[in-house]
Amino acid sequence: MPRPRPNPYMFATWISRPLVGEKNCQWAPWFKANFRDYERVPSTFDSAKWNMEHTELLYDWAERLEARGCELFIERQNEFRAESPHSGMIIHGRPDIIAVGPDGRATIYDVKTGQESDSHVVQVQLYMYLVPRAQNSRWCDTTFDGGLVYADGKEKLIPAASVDEPFLTRVGAFMRKMMSDTPARRVPSAPECGWCDISRKDCPERAETKLE
Numbered sequence: 363m364p365r366p367r368p369n370p371y372m373f374a375t376w377i378s379r380p381l382v383g384e385k386n387c388q389w390a391p392w393f394k395a396n397f398r399d400y401e402r403v404p405s406t407f408d409s410a411k412w413n414m415e416h417t418e419l420l421y422d423w424a425e426r427l428e429a430r431g432c433e434l435f436i437e438r439q440n441e442f443r444a445e446s447p448h449s450g451m452i453i454h455g456r457p458d459i460i461a462v463g464p465d466g467r468a469t470i471y472d473v474k475t476g477q478e479s480d481s482h483v484v485q486v487q488l489y490m491y492l493v494p495r496a497q498n499s500r501w502c503d504t505t506f507d508g509g510l511v512y513a514d515g516k517e518k519l520i521p522a523a524s525v526d527e528p529f530l531t532r533v534g535a536f537m538r539k540m541m542s543d544t545p546a547r548r549v550p551s552a553p554e555c556g557w558c559d560i561s562r563k564d565c566p567e568r569a570e571t572k573l574e
């Protein structure tokens with residue numbers, strides 16, 4: 363039985379894909395931001411395989427950064443919770459790697475086993491903005507650059523200046539939608555519902571058949 367959350371709550375990864383239109387159903391993140399303990403559809407995703415591939419790529423990249431003379435902070439060392447002083451919204455995230463170079467510049471990296479996508483850039487930009495603002499952050503005076511690393515070895519840099527006013531305005535508008543008492547738009551489709559863990563009990567419009 364879903365119970366209202368005391369404060370709206372989101373993972374950074376729930377924000378990035380709807381923001382760039384890679385997910386159209388905004389009702390799913392709205393519901394999960396405002397309710398917990400809902401009945402979940404079991405996942406068919408092979409998480410063990412994904413986790414092993416991701417870990418391999420992460421440590422491979424960590425070794426390369428160390429060879430460049432960087433000091434590294436990895437996954438759980440980077441876990442953060444940032445709470446908005448105005449709305450009480452809590453955003454939770456865990457960047458893969460924070461690297462501090464010999465010149466003192468700090469970069470937040472995420473490693474990706476799949477294809478390149480715009481939502482990856484937005485995910486890292488959110489980390490760049492939120493990590494210095496998180497509760498008890500050791501990084502409160504740090505301006506971060508960002509980076510993405512893919513399995514083919516490609517490194518994509520995300521400059522600190524890309525976290526600008528237009529970006530923050532768009533994020534703010536999306537977050538207000540997520541905190542609204544008015545539910546966000548529900549857009550059922552076989553490809554999206556196939557990856558969604560909200561059952562028909564809470565989403566009667568769920569499309570059950572996955573498109574091939």
Ligand code: SF4
Binds near residue numbers: 569
């Ligand atoms: S099951 Fe489909 S329509 Fe329902 S919340 Fe999830 S993605 Fe949206």
